[in-house]
Amino acid sequence: MNRRTTVALIARAMLLSVVALLAGNGKSYAQQSDIDSVKAVVAAYHAALGSLDISKMDPLWAHDAYVTVINPRYKGISVGWDAVKKNWESTLNSWSELKVTQVDGPHIHVDGNVAWSVGIANAAGKTKGGDAISAPTYETDVFEKRGSQWLLVSHAAWRVPQ
Numbered sequence: 001m002n003r004r005t006t007v008a009l010i011a012r013a014m015l016l017s018v019v020a021l022l023a024g025n026g027k028s029y030a031q032q033s034d035i036d037s038v039k040a041v042v043a044a045y046h047a048a049l050g051s052l053d054i055s056k057m058d059p060l061w062a063h064d065a066y067v068t069v070i071n072p073r074y075k076g077i078s079v080g081w082d083a084v085k086k087n088w089e090s091t092l093n094s095w096s097e098l099k100v101t102q103v104d105g106p107h108i109h110v111d112g113n114v115a116w117s118v119g120i121a122n123a124a125g126k127t128k129g130g131d132a133i134s135a136p137t138y139e140t141d142v143f144e145k146r147g148s149q150w151l152l153v154s155h156a157a158w159r160v161p162q
Helices: 003-023 032-051 054-060 079-091
Strands: 069-071 095-111 114-127 132-146 149-159
Touching: 003 095, 032 054, 032 095, 032 114, 032 132, 032 149, 069 079, 079 095, 095 132
Parallel strands: 069 149
Antiparallel strands: 095 114, 114 132, 132 149
């Protein structure tokens, strides 16, 4: 993916976030059950990472052409379910052990059928190369509600500067 496409995708994501905030006029109309459901998906996502099993990640995601992921180990954005799944397979296959623990958050906002979550998680484990890693990571997730189920449509993570 070239730089122009990457910048365009980031600008689009930022614009969608602003539109979502303005649409809600800054007020939260969320039911507590929606917030609890999104929190459960965040916890399931962290558990799926720790399992190193793509089949546990699969049901947490919408399988659409517009889903995105940005992971700390990659320099680009994966767009579309096939690219996102491939990114996760590569990520999970690079670890022999992994545990992700929520450190701060998740801080969740729900507006209609869209929700987002931000927080800091610690990823700790061993790579298949034998390196021990422990890295606090900023996470931002965007969800869409489909029926009664909340699905991830975007995940972005960056290592917290040391």
